[in-house]
Amino acid sequence: MSSWCRSAFGAVRGVEPLVVLEQLGTSLFDTALLMVVKDRYADATHPGTGTRACGEDEQQKAMSDFYMVNNLIAQLTPIVPALLLAKAGDRGWRRVPVVVPLCGYLLSSVALLQVVLFGLPIQVMFGAAVFLGISGGFCAYWPGVMTLASLGSNTENRSQVRQASSEPDESSPLLLHSSNSVPAETSSRKSTVNMVLLFSAAILYGSSVGGAVEILAVFVIKEPLQWNAAQVGYGNAAGFVVFLTSFLGAVAFRRCVSDVVLILIGMLSFASGIYFMSFVTASYMFYLARALSLFGLIPLPTIRSLLSQQVPSSLYGITLTALQLALRLPALAYIPAFTKLYQRTLDWFPGFVFTLSSIMAVMGMIPISVMGCRWSRHRRSQETEATTETRHADKDN
Incomplete structure (x- = not known):
């Protein structure tokens, strides 16, 4: 019983319960913000236009413009604060990059509450986004979470985290281990190439997901879905179920595939789901599209896991x-691009932006595939060298 209590206490002290609570809060906040924005822009029509279809288009444009500005602020203001918090974390204050952004997020939620209770202008949320950015935002929060997870796991199980290990020392091996016969410069160069490939894949895939999710929030409000608050809540809940299915998928697939293949599975899952979203005309089709994306959150955490294995702790x-x-940084391009493209395709194909997102996700599979080929080739060469050394040793004996 005492060992069980210690294990339970250790789990509560871990970062995982914090992530679960934060995701729950995010789901409630996103639903509330969408409903408030919808209500405030319900009468956003041009003078002299009385038809409902035209009014709905204008509402969609006003809402998408609001989210464009809000998301740009939220994406760009945390840059300097996140770097400062990251340095503080690397100097030993590991929980600071997690706690400070959560405080900013709490105050942002309070700002939304004031908008609802006192009828303040919706533009107040732009100021809340600035304050969230100054506190580091999710730009500091997620690296802080991943850092704590990396320090509490070993290399082999890092992409799923549940086995604890002591903190790796400064000479911990890189992903592609070098043999004694390989110069340090060669190993360092390979690690640099791997990091470039990982960054490229993450940027392409992150831009794909970010652009699609930004539009998805307003897409479900318009015809033919026209969701109310309860339906939006269910939709957000379905989106957060992907966290669970992605984790379970990572645990299951790791038994038979490498992390590179794991990333490709997740990218293909999201690409197929978001492509299907392009043609959604009913609520059940929305949930089918979500079901196709059930592994869509595997790639970025796994990329972070591989990236952490390229550098010392x-x-x-x-x-x-x-x-x-x-x-x-790519948000400067893809947020306005997806927003304006959505506004211009409202009349003939509102889901076109989701098709574009699917194409970008598939493009993100290219650098990961290149890295997988490099990794396999390197491992084969290592096995050949090991076999040769064994044979030489046998002959000497």
Whole structure:
């Protein structure tokens, strides 16, 4: 009983319960914000236009413009604060990059509550997004979570985390282990190429997911779905179920495939699901599209896992934050691009942006496939070298 209590206490102290609670809060906040934005822009019509279809199009444009500005603020303001928090984390304050952004997120939620209770302008949420960014936002929060997870796991189980290990030292091996006959420069160069490939895949896939999710929030409000608050809540809940299915998928697939193949499975899952979303005309079709994307959250955490294996533990925080910033900078391009493209295709194919997102997800599979080929070739060469050394040793004996 005492050992069970210690295990339970250790689990509660871990980062996992915090992530679960944060995701629950995010689901409630996103649903509330969407409903408030919808109500505030319900009468956003051009003077002289009285038809409902035209009014709905104008509402969609106003809502998508709001989310475009809000998301740009949320993506870009955390850059400098996230770097500072990452440095603090690498100097020993590991929980600071997690706690500070959560405080900012709490105040952002309070701001939304004030908008609802006192009828403040919806533009107040732009200020809340700025404050969230100053606190580091999710740009600092997720690297902080991944750093804690990396330090609490060994290399082999890092992509699923449940086995604890002591913190790796500064000389921990890289993903592609070098033999004694391989110069350090060669190993370092291979690690650099791997990091470039991982960054490229993450940027392409992150832009694909970010652009699609931004539009998905307003897409479900318009015809033919026209969801109410309860339906939006169910839709968000279905989206967060993907966290669970992605984790279970990672645990199951790791028994028979490598992390590279695991990433490709997740990317293909999201690409197929978001492509199907392009043609959704009823609620049951929406949930079918979500079901196709049930492994869609595997790629980015696994990419972070592989990336953390390329550097010593003292650089975990700054490296993972650099990746998070690399995922944020393309937002300058893809958020306005997806928003304006959605507005211009409302009349003939509103789901076109989801098709574009699917194409980008497939493109993200290319650098990961290249890395997988490089990895396999390197492992084969290592096995050949090991076999040759064994034969030589046998002959000497």
